[in-house]
Amino acid sequence: MTDNPKNLEQLLPFYANGTLEGQEKIDVEKRLEEDDDFRMELKYLEALHNQIQQETVSNSPGELGLARLNAALDQENSAEILQKPANDNIIWRIAAIAAVVALVLSISVQVYGPLTKTDDYVTASGSSAQVSQSVLQVFFNDATPAGQIRELLSEEKLTIIEGPTELGFYRLAPRNVLSDEELSALIIRLAALDAVEEALKE
């Protein structure tokens, strides 16, 4: 029950605007029945309410404001499109990168001779131990951006030697010579990535 007189005075504006409910409303009405000054206060608040209700909104922005908003939203929309290139754009970028890599590789092959999975290397220390260059086939998810592929190649020290092929995979070669264990671990790491659908040793 709201029997504190000051509380009731503070509630009176909300009785005047018709939003008071429940026990508070009952308490205000009870005091209105008993108190002349309180009734006069209500009249003043009702007059105030009526006057403020009759205020007219002059010169709101209207259609001009809506046109400004639409222009701002169009601009925002264009900026988003620029930030998120379409998928076909990504495919062209990947293709362009692959073409450049292929060109570099073809020049390397001409200069240093053919590179195949059976190529043998001799370590710089002159050891006679022979290691073979491994090649992986990696299928990237279609939605993977070129930037993410580049990052992955850089992190895992891989080079594109071919791709994307007609079947949609890339042939990748580790830049460093890896042992069988290291190569298996690399394949497991690649296969676990969201960006990669499948990773195999050729």
Add this chain to the structure above:
Amino acid sequence: MTRAYIDLSDEELVEKIAQKDRAAFDVFYKLHEKRLYHFIQKKLNDPFEAYDILHEVFIEIWRKAERFEGRSKVSTWYFGIAFNKSIDRLRKKTPDQFSEDDTKEIVDEESLSPMEMVNATEEASLIAKCVEMLSAAQRAVVQLAFYEDMSYPEIAKIIDRPEGTVKTRIFHAKQALKLCISKFSGDRK
């Protein structure tokens, strides 16, 4: 195209805006632009600033519609955005002077009798002048209570203050208005 949206509730329109539906946004703007502008303009007392703030409010409605969870009325949500943006603008304009909890001290007693007060309150221009002289914080609650007919819990949510603060603030505003009406009404005699 927008005809199909005219009958939608505010909640339904906001749902569509959350899905980036521009037609729903246009309808929402047309429905609420005037009352929001009126509220902002009354708070800032500057039509050009009010235009800017209104623009910012609708941009925020567009960007944040997906976060509206329907726990309060849509009007409470957008008036809250408008209130906060207006407060920020006022703070930028007068950082040292503006206080959201500012309540002007009432130093004089009103000299009109209760009946004279009621009669004087019938003068629209006098009321408008006196409302303008309230502090920004008081003006906002007066506007929300007497123009928007909002309950004190709704106003508390909009201005992000306890319900008791809303009741006290409007009580002080009402007293300040009485004093102002009394003063200017007396000057005319």
